[in-house]
Amino acid sequence: MSQPNTMSRGRSRAGGLRFLALLALAIAVAGLAPGRADAEAVSPVVKINQAAAEAEITVQPLRSNVYVLMGSGGNITVLTGSDGKLLVDAGIAVSRPKIEAALDRISDAPIKYLIDTHWHWDHTDGNAWVHQKGATIIAHENTLKRLSATTRVEDWSFTFQPWPVDARPTVTFKTEKRLRFDGETIVLRSYGPGHTDTDLTVTLEKADVVALGDIFWNGVYPFIDVATGGSIDGAIRLVNRSLAHVTDHTIIVPGHGPVGDRAQLIEFRDMLVAVRRNVARLKKQGKSLDEVIAAKPTAAFDAKFGGFVIDPAFFTRLVFVSL
Numbered sequence: 035m036s037q038p039n040t041m042s043r044g045r046s047r048a049g050g051l052r053f054l055a056l057l058a059l060a061i062a063v064a065g066l067a068p069g070r071a072d073a074e075a076v077s078p079v080v081k082i083n084q085a086a087a088e089a090e091i092t093v094q095p096l097r098s099n100v101y102v103l104m105g106s107g108g109n110i111t112v113l114t115g116s117d118g119k120l121l122v123d124a125g126i127a128v129s130r131p132k133i134e135a136a137l138d139r140i141s142d143a144p145i146k147y148l149i150d151t152h153w154h155w156d157h158t159d160g161n162a163w164v165h166q167k168g169a170t171i172i173a174h175e176n177t178l179k180r181l182s183a184t185t186r187v188e189d190w191s192f193t194f195q196p197w198p199v200d201a202r203p204t205v206t207f208k209t210e211k212r213l214r215f216d217g218e219t220i221v222l223r224s225y226g227p228g229h230t231d232t233d234l235t236v237t238l239e240k241a242d243v244v245a246l247g248d249i250f251w252n253g254v255y256p257f258i259d260v261a262t263g264g265s266i267d268g269a270i271r272l273v274n275r276s277l278a279h280v281t282d283h284t285i286i287v288p289g290h291g292p293v294g295d296r297a298q299l300i301e302f303r304d305m306l307v308a309v310r311r312n313v314a315r316l317k318k319q320g321k322s323l324d325e326v327i328a329a330k331p332t333a334a335f336d337a338k339f340g341g342f343v344i345d346p347a348f349f350t351r352l353v354f355v356s357l
């Protein structure tokens with residue numbers, strides 16, 4: 035594993051899939067029944083952290099000097115060059131030794147920037163150590179607000195305490211921000227709320243690589259965080275806005291799942307639109323949440339998208355409550 039540029043995509047993908055399988059098992063063990071009396075004790079957040087502690091970190095070369103690390107919560111995109119490293123997301127803190135080893139295998143350049151795609155802990159839990167290494171943290175202004183407050187996410191049966199001051203972004207923006215680094219032009223764009231109210235996209239223009247954070251879950255049903263501004267309509271809107279900035283040549287890094295392309299992003303969008311339509315029709319007929327879940331409005335997509343953390347019933351509920 036000392037030569038990341040010789041690693042095959044298949045090998046990296048296998049590592050990613052092993053992590054996903056481990057995670058799915060952890061979630062199954064945890065149970066996702068909302069309102070359980072012992073819910074706090076079995077929060078998926080705790081189980082996902084435990085899965086990350088066990089998981090290996092894989093390195094997948096993308097194009098020119100851009101890589102993706104998989105195995106610690108959300109995918110981590112890495113740009114490296116003479117100016118240093120720029121990371122998109124920081125994963126889960128418990129993975130620090132393995133992430134540092136993986137980064138060292140890519141190059142010995144120091145980490146100078148970290149961009150948080152949104153506030154969720156499986157993307158920002160590593161903020162503190164990455165900042166300690168000297169990185170400036172950039173995020174949407176709402177990410178700073180979320181990381182500065184106590185936040186209850188009922189769907190995860192978990193209350194997040196404010197992030198330590200050193201782990202919060204110090205450079206924020208509202209709609210668009212550009213920076214030059216390692217000979218790249220990096221464009222950050224916010225299209226408003228979708229998965230949360232903190233989402234942004236990161237475009238590396240020269241490499242033609244786009245990191246979408248949890249706007250895109252490649253081949254799996256997504257989480258939609260209604261507690262912090264997410265909704266199915268917002269989720270669809272953000273995918274459509276993102277599609278306007280990619281071509282068939284663009285490599286698209288999702289928040290979860292394997293690295294993808296425009297066709298897969300369109301397939302994800304079409305799934306969201308179809309499930310939304312089915313759930314909305316049933317809800318309009320006056321059906322209860324349980325009745326809508328029993329009607330299996332996701333059935334046509336379950337074989338393809340239903341094998342990860344967010345199972346068909348859970349995804350149906352997320353869509354139902356946000357309509």
Ligand SMILES: [Zn+2]
Nearest residue numbers: 152154229248
């Ligand atoms: Zn997320």
